[in-house]
Amino acid sequence: MAIAAPEAPVDPGASDTPSPLVNEVDNRAAYVSFGLAYLFGHGAAAISQGDSPLLGLPGWLPTTLLGIGLATGITQATVAALRAQRGATGPDVLSYKLLGASWVAAFAALFLAITGLTSAFDMPELQSVLWPAGSGLIVGMLYLAEGAARRNLLHYGLGVWLALTSCTALFLGTPGLYWVLAVAGGGAYTLAGALERRRLAQHAGRSRH
Numbered sequence: 001m002a003i004a005a006p007e008a009p010v011d012p013g014a015s016d017t018p019s020p021l022v023n024e025v026d027n028r029a030a031y032v033s034f035g036l037a038y039l040f041g042h043g044a045a046a047i048s049q050g051d052s053p054l055l056g057l058p059g060w061l062p063t064t065l066l067g068i069g070l071a072t073g074i075t076q077a078t079v080a081a082l083r084a085q086r087g088a089t090g091p092d093v094l095s096y097k098l099l100g101a102s103w104v105a106a107f108a109a110l111f112l113a114i115t116g117l118t119s120a121f122d123m124p125e126l127q128s129v130l131w132p133a134g135s136g137l138i139v140g141m142l143y144l145a146e147g148a149a150r151r152n153l154l155h156y157g158l159g160v161w162l163a164l165t166s167c168t169a170l171f172l173g174t175p176g177l178y179w180v181l182a183v184a185g186g187g188a189y190t191l192a193g194a195l196e197r198r199r200l201a202q203h204a205g206r207s208r209h
Contacts, residue, residue: 024203025083025150028196030076034139035189037069038182042132046178053175062178070135074103095149102145106138129174132181136166154199158192 045062047054078100085096114130117123140163147156162185169180 024200025080025152026196026200027077027080027155028193030073030080031189031193031196033069033073033076035186035193037066037073038186038189041066041069042178042182042185045132046175046182049178050175066132077103099142099146099149102142106142107135110134110138129170129177132177133166133170136162136169136181136185140164140166152199154192154195158188161188 041062044057044065048057048062081096081100085093114127114134117130118126140159140161143155143159143162145159147153147159165180165184165188169177169184172180
């Protein structure tokens with residue numbers, strides 16, 4: 001009669017404990033880039049638009065400053081995600097790739113939504129309001145997803161703040177919308193950049209123990 005080998009004991013809490021990601025993502029460069037985009041892009045729009053603008057600026061300048069900052073921030077976020085993939089295996093690699101692809105898909109969907117709405121209602125002037133608020137909402141929601149996947153509370157909290165403030169700013173019209181985005185959004189990125197340094201130091205300390 002064959003004797004069955006005893007089964008190895010199973011740790012009841014093993015399935016409930018998430019495995020740590022191999023490399024922690026350093027978001028400071030992305031935070032600085034996005035923060036500068038908000039401060040200079042939305043800030044320039046805030047002081048140059050409205051019934052009584054504080055300063056006369058070319059209409060293309062705020063959009064250009066914002067676009068350069070957002071493009072730089074997205075690039076920095078992608079580079080950080082690629083660095084975090086090094087040494088990762090299995091589900092972690094797939095998670096990073098899907099999160100990276102989400103940025104392209106989300107902004108493509110935003111472009112189609114804004115273009116479709118403004119064309120359907122023949123109100124192209126709405127783009128100057130929908131793009132700033134919509135970009136903040138999209139970035140905030142992507143931060144929510146990344147923060148949840150990477151178990152990064154700072155990233156998640158920043159996403160909540162950006163999503164809520166961007167949508168709330170729509171109630172104010174112009175230039176109030178731009179002031180909220182510049183101050184609340186740019187200030188949040190500045191604070192997050194300072195807190196990110198401490199978060200990374202704490203993570204490094206835990207990794208050594």
